[in-house]
Amino acid sequence: MKTIAIQGFEGSFHDIAAHGYFAGEDIRLICCATFEQVFENIRRSPDIVGLVAIENTIAGSLLHNYELLRDSGTTVAGEYKLRISHCICCLPEDSWETVAEVHSHPVALMQCRGFLANHPELKAVEAEDTAGSAKFIAENKCRGWAAICSRQAAEMYGMKVLEDQIEDNKHNFTRFLVVATPGREGMLRTCRETDKASLVFSLPHEEGSLSQVLSILSFYKINLTKIQSLPIIGHEWEYMFYVDVVYNSATRFCQCVDAIMPLTKELKILGEYRHDGTNPTI
Amino acid sequence: MKTIAIQGFEGSFHDIAAHGYFAGEDIRLICCATFEQVFENIRRSPDIVGLVAIENTIAGSLLHNYELLRDSGTTVAGEYKLRISHCICCLPEDSWETVAEVHSHPVALMQCRGFLANHPELKAVEAEDTAGSAKFIAENKCRGWAAICSRQAAEMYGMKVLEDQIEDNKHNFTRFLVVATPGREGMLRTCRETDKASLVFSLPHEEGSLSQVLSILSFYKINLTKIQSLPIIGHEWEYMFYVDVVYNSATRFCQCVDAIMPLTKELKILGEYRHDGTNPTI
Structure with a gap:
């Protein structure tokens, strides 16, 4: 049996997403009041898995969860996309x-x-x-x-x-990430190869530094599915970039990471996982 | 006297930003309940200027305002950054x-x-x-x-x-855009040259298409200060990119736009203006 920490109560969208991602498995939920508590649960018990919303087609990215993810040292082991209806x-x-x-x-x-x-x-x-x-x-x-x-x-x-269905926009999807203690994500995976990864890095504000990194991704045939810049508080003209990529070969992806490493600062692979192709775009 | 449409009441952050941007000028406010009404006011009376929040260091981008801006046909004539304290x-x-x-x-x-x-x-x-x-x-x-x-x-x-100052994070800044009917933005500008622009474009999901566009920006020495991808609802693997750039030469910027045009779809210059350097980052 797997123990999944979520933000929210039973019946919440996190609950629905957890049961969707782990369909057919026996899971137990830990319902947390905050996202901080989800990561705190994983930190204290490395066998606990977290499931956290990361972006929504209407509301955009949950920037704070990106920070928690980066600071927690957990790794992304999977994603799940859910149609949101209220x-x-x-x-x-x-x-x-x-x-x-x-x-x-x-x-x-x-x-x-x-x-x-x-x-x-x-x-x-x-x-x-x-x-x-x-x-x-x-x-x-x-x-x-x-x-x-x-x-x-x-x-x-x-x-x-x-x-029912009182939401303004019916194209309302939330993308959730399954997060785990590094080294423990194996228990969440079937033997399938990964085809998607989330990265975060910063760049000095030198002309064309982002363009160089994206050129290398392109040479290695690694495709962006999301890019978002965030200013680094207190460092004028410096930015963090959160990037999601998809690829055909995990080996090629690793080689590409080696290739961009010297051009970036604080490059961190947030996780490699299988992309959820069941629902369109996010 | 200028008439400025804002979202919110007198005393709101939009009011404070409007008086900050038009400091020393005689302005009259139209207080609207929604951002939609701000753009509706401009549409009905082309002499009315709008001031709308576009991003916040904590909450991120106001994605809906980007859409309203793009759909309204208004042009960005300026920006203002305000420290938010509650x-x-x-x-x-x-x-x-x-x-x-x-x-x-x-x-x-x-x-x-x-x-x-x-x-x-x-x-x-x-x-x-x-x-x-x-x-x-x-x-x-x-x-x-x-x-x-x-x-x-x-x-x-x-x-x-x-x-006082009960906000969690003191690095809380909101960036506002001054929006106007195209052709009327002259009344808002001193004769200074522009040095910043906001663009939106989409790209086919071909390998490296974003990398090509950013390479050209880099060749022309046009610097990104923000990039944000948004999936286009209903078009899998297609994205809109909202990009802010700064430059030294407005001529060079125009040449660069001509150069990237054939590689993009639906390229739209949301406006060229002076960047607000009074407050750090956003």
């Missing part, structure tokens, strides 16, 4: 007529902005978690309160779904 | 002992997460705006409610500051 739910004895507040995570509230604009009678209240809001309302019998969460969470906590 | 404030007759809820914009609540974790007695409530929360509480005499907003907004609405 519903609004309340206690079975409540209805549209009696609901006055809606509780959810700020990102979920933001993703349902259009829906909320059409319901000015609902006061939006920020909560720690989507599923956690449903759980709280169910357990504390909060009359007049609604939650925005997954349909699975609503059903799990015995809540009544008032409306 | 305070918590309440009615003069309230105090730490009597305050139970804190209202603010979800991004501000997120930026004060550490502070809020230390005050579990405060219920965080999502609102449309930081300054707007202070205004609402002041005007409606909401006993027991606090707002998170700028010190300026707290003072403007006669609120009592309970604690």
Whole structure:
């Protein structure tokens, strides 16, 4: 049995993603209040695996999770892409007529902005978690309160779904990373070769330094699927680059890393894994 | 007198940025509830100028504003960088002992997460705006409610500051763009030459296509200060790239744009302007 640390409660999108990635396996969840706690769990028990959201087609990258990933020393062992759909739910004895507040995570509230604009009678209240809001309302019998969460969470906590698929944009996917203690990621892998990697590096602000690195990637036939620059706080004109690449040959990828190493600073391979091709783009 | 459309109320960070950028000039604000309304104002009255947040050192890029900017057909005429600092404030007759809820914009609540974790007695409530929360509480005499907003907004609405500088990370800067109807940006410029530009383009997912474009930028001595890839929804393996560059010669920049044009798709210059060097990095 594998133990998976996630941020959020049972029924959260992290829970759904964990069960999706480890489909058919026996898993036990550790539900954490924060992403920091997910990484802290892995640090204390190297057999624990983490699953963390890293980007969303609407909200963009979770920059803070990139930092946690880089600072934690964990390695990326896999990715999973999940279609995000929200519903609004309340206690079975409540209805549209009696609901006055809606509780959810700020990102979920933001993703349902259009829906909320059409319901000015609902006061939006920020909560720690989507599923956690449903759980709280169910357990504390909060009359007049609604939650925005997954349909699975609503059903799990015995809540009544008032409306389903209330997210503004249906092209709403979140990409999750499976993170593990280096050396332990083997237990997560079948024998298949990797075909994707996440890297982070910085560059001196010399003319064309990024162009040189990308040229070498191109010579080695390593393809970018994501690039994001982040200014390094306090170092004017210096940047961190978070890059995802896909490749056909893991050997070629290793050779390419050797080739770009001297041109970069603080190059770190965050992990090599199999890309999730089940859902389009991210 | 110039008319500036901003998102948010008087006292908001957009207001502070507008007065900072147009320091010494006579300006009139149009306070909009949404960024969409800012662009709608410019569309209807070409003499109206907009000021919109585009990225923050902590929260990252406002991807939706990039889309609005691209779709609106407006041009970027300038940038302004502002240090973001939040305070918590309440009615003069309230105090730490009597305050139970804190209202603010979800991004501000997120930026004060550490502070809020230390005050579990405060219920965080999502609102449309930081300054707007202070205004609402002041005007409606909401006993027991606090707002998170700028010190300026707290003072403007006669609120009592309970604690200042409550943001978790003091390296909190927001970069704003001044946007205008093409052809009208002249009124915003002194005769100084431009030295920065924002571009957006897409690339076919051919090996090394980004590397080719960046090589040409490098040959022309055009320096990147930001690059961000965004997957194009529904087009697997195709990406939009938002790129900011700085340069010494506007002529050289124009020649470079001509040189990369044939290698890109849907290349659009979002604007050429003077870079704001008053604050470090973004």
